[in-house]
Amino acid sequence: SQQGEEDPQALSIQEGENATMNCSYKTSINNLQWYRQNSGRGLVHLILIRSNEREKHSGRLRVTLDTSKKSSSLLITASRAADTASYFCASPQGGSEKLVFGKGTKLTVNP
Amino acid sequence: GAGVSQSPSNKVTEKGKDVELRCDPISGHTALYWYRQSLGQGLEFLIYFQGNSAPDKSGLPSDRFSAERTGGSVSTLTIQRTQQEDSAVYLCASSLGPGGSYEQYFGPGTRLTVT
Numbered sequence: 001s002q003q004g005e006e007d008p009q010a011l012s013i014q015e016g017e018n019a020t021m022n023c024s025y026k027t028s029i030n031n032l033q034w035y036r037q038n039s040g041r042g043l044v045h046l047i048l049i050r051s052n053e054r055e056k057h058s059g060r061l062r063v064t065l066d067t068s069k070k071s072s073s074l075l076i077t078a079s080r081a082a083d084t085a086s087y088f089c090a091s092p093q094g095g096s097e098k099l100v101f102g103k104g105t106k107l108t109v110n111p
Numbered sequence: 112g113a114g115v116s117q118s119p120s121n122k123v124t125e126k127g128k129d130v131e132l133r134c135d136p137i138s139g140h141t142a143l144y145w146y147r148q149s150l151g152q153g154l155e156f157l158i159y160f161q162g163n164s165a166p167d168k169s170g171l172p173s174d175r176f177s178a179e180r181t182g183g184s185v186s187t188l189t190i191q192r193t194q195q196e197d198s199a200v201y202l203c204a205s206s207l208g209p210g211g212s213y214e215q216y217f218g219p220g221t222r223l224t225v226t
Binding site: 030031033035041042043044045048088090091092097098099100101102103104 | 154169202209
């Protein structure tokens with residue numbers, strides 16, 4: 001079963017704009033991770049945020065986590081055409097060690 | 112250093128044939144995962160190996176699917192009597208420790224097409 005649900009399913013913006021993607025999850029977690037996938041192949045890890053953290057930054061990426069609402073958001077600032085990809089959130093399901101991925105947000109950044 | 116590698120990158124097989132997909136994880140990574148991704152969909156968990164523990168096979172869709180990990184390193188996913196619905200990209204990932212707490216490093220995937 002899915003642990004994370006990304007919203008929106010698809011997002012199209014112009015270069016230079018900010019992109020915000022949201023993720024909701026169902027069970028309690030000890031961390032939540034965001035991944036990026038180009039062209040339907042291997043995923044690349046972007047950022048991991050632990051349950052005791054509220055916000056984390058990495059370059060142009062900003063991730064927030066609200067455990068009370070069971071939600072997370074990924075913000076990409078000053079987007080570039082090269083940011084075009086699918087973005088997935090993932091978190092351990094219940095007490096298990098396996099990561100469960102959402103269906104992803106497909107981001108298109110138009111030059 | 113070398114990342115996760117998978118072979119073959121593409122595999123076309125006839126319905127009813129068996130296939131073997133291989134994954135070479137990053138050296139020293141104790142956790143190894145197999146996922147399946149159908150066109151435009153998210154990742155479907157298949158199986159998880161952690162160290163010498165019994166694998167978590169809870170995601171395998173049927174008894175036609177099996178996987179092994181030899182010597183705590185290379186893993187092979189076997190699909191017997193392939194069906195058209197098995198067509199997908201099969202992704203392997205490894206991580207330094209228990210998968211839920213560590214980032215996963217993915218291979219490029221094997222695109223399986225069953226005709």
